[in-house]
Amino acid sequence: MSDVIPGRGQYSEEARRKRLAWLRARSGAALASLGETGLSAQHLVGNVENFVGSVEVPVGLAGPLLFHGESARGDIVAPLATTEGALVASASRGARAVTASGGVTTRVLAQRMTRAPAFEFADLATAQRFTAWLHDQRERLHEQVRLVSRHTRLVDVDPYQIGRHLHVRFVFETADAAGQNMTTAATWQICRWLTDELAAQEALRPRGLLLEGNLSGDKKTAAVSLLAGRGTRVTAECALPRHIVASVLKTTPEAMVKGHVTTVLGAQQSGMTGYGVNAANIVAALFVATGQDVACVHESGVSIFSMEQDGDDLRATILLPNLVVGTVGGGTALPHQRELLTALGCAGPGGARRFAEIVAGFALALDLSTMAAVVSGQFAEAHQRLGRARRVDFLQPGDLDAALLQPVLARGLGDPGLHVTRVRQAAPLHGDGISSELGALAERRKLTGLHPLTVTYTTGRGEPATVELVAKVKPRGDEIVSGIARLLSLCGPEVSRAWGRWGADTEFADAHRREPAVYRRTETALTGLLPRCYGLLEDDEREAYVILMERLHDESGPWTHDRIADALRAIAAVHGHWLGREQELLAGGWLHRVPEPAHLAKARELWEALARQAAADQPGLVGPDRLAVLLGIAEDIGYWTQELQALPRTLVHHDFNPRNIARQDGRVVVYDWELATVDVPHRDVVELLAFTLGPDATAPQVDALLAVHRDAVAAVSPRAARLAGAADWHRGHGLALRSFLTGRLALYLTGHGQREFGFLPRVAHTAFRLWDLDRARDGD
The missing domain is CATH 3.10.450 (Nuclear Transport Factor 2; Chain: A,)
Incomplete structure (x- = not known):
């Protein structure tokens, strides 16, 4: 087999497939995922050589974040290309805090791109004479730049002499392009002109020349870039009221500022360039998503992040001094990247400043969220892995x-x-x-x-x-x-x-x-x-x-009264079979042992914490009245759980809702039994009704379905006689409703802020409606 990659310089699908076959034979790997690609080989000239396939990176949406910038204004959602779990969620949390506080103010301060050729002279004095001569050539240097690009403007010439060696930092403005290629071409044109111009002048002529002497800081972290700027210099600022810091970031302004001071000391001791928390994550994710030069993440991720208390507010700022971005050229023309730039309103000429402001705003939001996670202990918990x-x-x-x-x-x-x-x-x-x-x-x-x-x-x-x-x-x-x-x-x-x-x-x-x-x-x-x-x-x-x-291929339609009744009759067969035999069930050792009432009472802090968090995150679902209901149930948990445990219990599905119920070949099928446990039979009924009845449920509807279930259980189990009376059966329903509200529903509501459950709003409204109906029946 040849060691030469086939199809060199050829941009065709046939050449791509030849290279892929060659790589498969050489590596012994199947490389099935590279077989198909959404990119057209002939459109990649200038982007990649020896094209063989493409790699997908997941893109998640962070935000929205409210901007008050010169170019970025309004609510903006950022597409983040990443494989790091919790990044999008953390950036979104920071965006939520900043937006709830009135938004982020952003400004582009400057845009620069540099190239720094190195000249070698016969001696120190020649180098010094050349430096003085070069200072007088600004207009002629401008002429050379205009020969190469009408979008590139030379704004500074900054010499650095060391003995007979001279590094010259040429600084350009490059409009909406990141500018590395533009500045390279312009600098090369300048160097060619210098060589020709000084060919006969021994007292000024350089002996040697490197187009880049490594002083520009290209794709590297450099103090000169931090101070003088390279790429776009952009800043962002926001002020967060104390109550937003508490309710969204789960900490205090004092803790944030104290943590900031401590981490700045650590950064100083480590020799960090600048000071930042997590900006590089936003830079990298937006770079990959929008076709920026990923190799520039190293320098572009440098930041200066600061926090201070401003009265009772927390004021935070970030500076990205050398953000190398563009919205024309390079990878920004690739189809997926172009579409995401378009979604951001940044595609094409005129978009670079807006894009830079978006990067800065989301970098500030992520730094705030990450610092909050660190100072409150959330950071370790979010990254824990089972040992x-x-x-x-x-x-x-x-x-x-x-x-x-x-x-x-x-x-x-x-x-x-x-x-x-x-x-x-x-x-x-x-x-x-x-x-x-x-x-x-x-x-x-x-x-x-x-x-x-x-x-x-x-x-x-x-x-x-x-x-x-x-x-x-x-x-x-x-x-x-x-x-x-x-x-x-x-x-x-x-x-x-x-x-x-x-x-x-x-x-x-x-x-x-x-x-x-x-x-x-x-x-x-x-x-x-x-x-x-x-x-x-x-x-x-x-x-x-x-x-x-x-x-399963569910043959069912809408959840009508008859369909709900059929599901209740089906599960009643299980409830009736084991009703009152809970000790026999638990003795088998295959079911989760339900905690005793005393244990549940000790865990009251959990039920109360879930309720308060649900109210903070979902005020439209858990207002003050509903929060009072949840906290009242939690306060009395040591009492009503004893009453609940005294009732005959049975095997319950414990996740009995439409997501786990189907009709197959004319019969009701119930699956996903991983939460099966011992409880009163009403526990499954409560959950099904909460998921199927709707917020306008009436007492007659609930009573009719409870009767269906009670009669179906009684038809199977003689033990049901203890609960045969309507009042007793309703009491079991009310107790099971307490358990569902403070446990499963509160957990759903709390998680809903981080992982949207599409079914939850309707279920929450229905569950509290069931509570109101139950209280009305009891005369409360």
């Missing part, structure tokens, strides 16, 4: 193959001779589920989520078969708890600390074991409700917990 005492061979995407699935299917279908012949990826589902997303926040090295597969196999009798199934790969329960901790870390120390103390004892503990245990049960009341299970894999060594289940 493991050993290396784990986690499941990876390619592991869902015939070798892995064959023994699982053979056991699941009771056919030792079964042989899997092919496994193919099937059409994807919509989303992976909240639990998988939360688990991935804590542990991203392993495969989790829902993976539709088409599996072809032959039975032990040689009969061919093909089945459409979903491999549900579950995160561990402690990963879900840790993922929630990471989500809540931006909600401030009160919520974060409370979750750290009590989160491990919530319903998410051991979630990875509960659902497989449900699928192992043989009771008809349960199996008649579950999707068909083709097999289970539980491998603690690999932390692999997989359920192979039928792929």
